[in-house]
Amino acid sequence: MGLTLYNTLTRRAEPFEPLEPGHVRIYMCGPTAYDRGHIGNFRTFCAGDLLRRYLKWKGYRVSHVMNITDVDDRTIRGALAQGASLREYTEPYVEAFFQDFDALGLERLEHFPRATEHVPEMIELVRRLLERGYAYIAERSVYFDISKFPDYGRLAQLDPSQVHEGRESSDAAYAKEDARDFVLWKGGPRPEEGEVAIWDSPWGPGRPGWHLECSVLASTHVGQPFDVHMGGVDLIFPHHTNEIAQAEAGVGVPFARFWVHSEHLLVDGRRMGKSEGNFITVADLLQQGYRPSAVRLLLLSAHHRKQLNFTFEGLRDATQRLDRLLDFRWRLRTHPVSADAPHSGLLGLVAGARAAFEAGLDDDLNVSEAWAALFNFVRDVHALLDRRPVLRLSEREAALELLRDLDRVFGVLGLADAEAERLDPALERWIEARLAEREEARRRRDFRRADEIRQELEARGVRVEDTPAGPRWKWASGA
Ligand code: AMP
Ligand code: ZN
Numbered sequence: 001m002g003l004t005l006y007n008t009l010t011r012r013a014e015p016f017e018p019l020e021p022g023h024v025r026i027y028m029c030g031p032t033a034y035d036r037g038h039i040g041n042f043r044t045f046c047a048g049d050l051l052r053r054y055l056k057w058k059g060y061r062v063s064h065v066m067n068i069t070d071v072d073d074r075t076i077r078g079a080l081a082q083g084a085s086l087r088e089y090t091e092p093y094v095e096a097f098f099q100d101f102d103a104l105g106l107e108r109l110e111h112f113p114r115a116t117e118h119v120p121e122m123i124e125l126v127r128r129l130l131e132r133g134y135a136y137i138a139e140r141s142v143y144f145d146i147s148k149f150p151d152y153g154r155l156a157q158l159d160p161s162q163v164h165e166g167r168e169s170s171d172a173a174y175a176k177e178d179a180r181d182f183v184l185w186k187g188g189p190r191p192e193e194g195e196v197a198i199w200d201s202p203w204g205p206g207r208p209g210w211h212l213e214c215s216v217l218a219s220t221h222v223g224q225p226f227d228v229h230m231g232g233v234d235l236i237f238p239h240h241t242n243e244i245a246q247a248e249a250g251v252g253v254p255f256a257r258f259w260v261h262s263e264h265l266l267v268d269g270r271r272m273g274k275s276e277g278n279f280i281t282v283a284d285l286l287q288q289g290y291r292p293s294a295v296r297l298l299l300l301s302a303h304h305r306k307q308l309n310f311t312f313e314g315l316r317d318a319t320q321r322l323d324r325l326l327d328f329r330w331r332l333r334t335h336p337v338s339a340d341a342p343h344s345g346l347l348g349l350v351a352g353a354r355a356a357f358e359a360g361l362d363d364d365l366n367v368s369e370a371w372a373a374l375f376n377f378v379r380d381v382h383a384l385l386d387r388r389p390v391l392r393l394s395e396r397e398a399a400l401e402l403l404r405d406l407d408r409v410f411g412v413l414g415l416a417d418a419e420a421e422r423l424d425p426a427l428e429r430w431i432e433a434r435l436a437e438r439e440e441a442r443r444r445r446d447f448r449r450a451d452e453i454r455q456e457l458e459a460r461g462v463r464v465e466d467t468p469a470g471p472r473w474k475w476a477s478g479a
Pocket of ligand 1: 029030039040232233234262263264
């Protein structure tokens with residue numbers, strides 16, 4: 001079966017084939033290093049991880065790149081406010097990004113280039129755009145002339161009559177219907193930015209615009225044209241629209257073939273965002289005792305083209321689903337087996353689940369279908385084990401192998417195992433604090449409170465056992 005992907009460029013689901021047989025090249029817009037990323041950002045990065053892992057599962061080699069924006073209006077303002085250099089200011093946020101990235105079990109990509117490491121290539125693209133007549137210099141800055149690029153706005157399906165005269169003044173996103181010439185190079189130094197980010201160029205000192213960074217980092221690291229460009233839906237316009245214009249006008253060949261956009265994570269019906277003030281980070285959730293594997297399961301629970309509303313109830317539900325999987329694996333591992341027990345039909349369930357998993361993901365990465373394939377398998381095999389006190393060994397091995405195989409894509413069982421071996425310090429502190437509080441309640445003979453705490457722990461998948469040597473805890477799933 002072949003993968004089809006919905007392509008924003010054509011507004012259709014299309015069969016996916018990489019340009020180079022067997023090798024898929026992906027570029028994804030990454031974080032801006034001015035604050036810690038929230039779980040909305042990580043929902044989008046999880047969608048990238050899903051595509052990456054699924055392509056690998058299907059046998060493709062993947063070259064996958066994500067930029068780190070370490071120079072833009074916000075990083076410059078932040079550095080200036082702290083009296084730090086751009087590098088000093090952005091570095092802790094870059095480190096936090098990798099911490100969260102690893103915590104969620106996202107596979108490290110082949111490259112994470114930083115914008116500031118590629119300014120000479122950006123200058124080169126601006127030079128080409130000037131040379132080819134797609135750009136002009138005004139007040140020491142360089143702008144892209146969108147009237148020279150007839151295809152401008154195709155990705156966003158812009159109506160040409162909504163394209164306005166004049167120039168955009170900042171690289172912050174501007175109003176959706178207000179497409180204007182956008183800045184490629186911002187002449188400087190500007191009074192409000194000081195000398196924080198200044199590079200020399202043939203048309204004077206300054207710094208690159210945000211859109212330019214991604215066009216250049218993509219073509220430098222994955223080549224042009226390449227297979228898939230990813231990012232959140234908020235980036236379709238102006239960011240991705242402008243990336244296409246610069247890259248195609250400057251290089252003279254198409255930029256990306258497939259544009260895969262993921263929908264937002266919401267809180268109370270509103271987009272989770274740094275500017276909305278409603279954001280939650282991965283670190284916040286770990287400090288509250290939630291397991292990274294449960295957060296991953298939640299962020300990967302819905303199809304990437306559907307909005308997902310974040311609630312703590314949903315997160316507790318994801319924790320339970322994770323525990324269902326771990327319990328199931330535990331039951332399989334400990335179920336009595338013998339090499340010559342009669343066949344039970346389990347191999348048919350394995351094949352069916354694998355086929356349903358693949359059919360789901362082939363259909364535009366429909367991950368909900370893939371989860372359903374797994375959870376139906378869990379339900380059916382539980383029923384089968386109820387009927388079979390002894391299972392044929394080879395069947396048990398095939399069922400366990402299926403779990404491992406599907407988890408190469410889902411990545412939650414592997415992550416839960418890693419957590420059991422090396423507990424996240426924030427999570428461990430949370431659990432220890434709850435246990436101490438429970439002991440304290442028991443000493444006061446406040447058994448209702450002690451019981452509440454036990455339930456709170458259970459909701460996170462932690463089971464408390466009272467032994468003669470004092471209370472101990474373990475993961476409820478026995479993993
Ligand atoms: P930023 O650091 O804001 O530039 O965003 C990095 C990535 O996260 C981009 O691909 C955004 O589209 C994406 N993103 C931002 N907010 C959300 C959200 N609430 N839900 C999902 N993705 C988001
Ligand atoms: Zn980008």
